[in-house]
Amino acid sequence: MRSPDTDSVVQRIEDLVRESGGLAVLSTIAPSGVPHSSLVNAGVLKHPHTGEPVVALVALGGARKLRNLERDPRAVVLFRGGPRWTAVEGEVAVIGPDHPHPDVPQSALPELLRDTYRIAGGGEHPDWQEYDRVMAAERRALVLVGIDRSYGVYWPK
DSSP: OOOTTHHHHHHHHHHHHHHHTTEEEEEEEOTTSSEEEEEEEEEEEEOTTTOOEEEEEEEOTTOHHHHHHHHOOEEEEEEEETTEEEEEEEEEEEEBTTBOBTTBOGGGHHHHHHHHHIIIIIOSOSOHHHHHHHHHHTTOEEEEEEOOEEEEEOOOO
C-alpha cells in the first residue's frame, strides 16, 4: 500500500543512490530469527505488475537472502550518504528463474535485471549480451521491496 509520503521517500533514496553509487544494506530474517544483512546495489524501480515504486536489487540464485525471503518475505533496505540515511521496510516479491511471478512473464526478466542495474548505480553496461548471459547462468533474481514504511535522518543537500 502506497503511503502519502512515498514520493518524498523515493526522492531521498534516489539522492542517496547518486551519492553512494547505489550501495545499500539489505536485511532479511534468518531462520534463527535474527537479522541477516548484506551489502547490495539497489535503487527505485516501478513494480512490473503494480507500477508502484519499489526498492529493487538483484540477488544470486540460491543466495541465503533468497532462502530467507522464501521463508519470510519481509526486508529492510538501508541507504546511506555521509551522515544522512533512509531505511525502507516492506513486503518482498522475488522474480527469477527459480521464483516465477504469476503476473510477470519470465521473458520480462532480462530487461528488468538491466533496469535494476541502471537504477542501482551501474549506468549503462559495456556489454548487455554478456550481462544477460551471466545473469541467466547464475540464475539471478530480481528482489522488489515494497515501500511500506520508512524512517531515517535526512536533510536536502
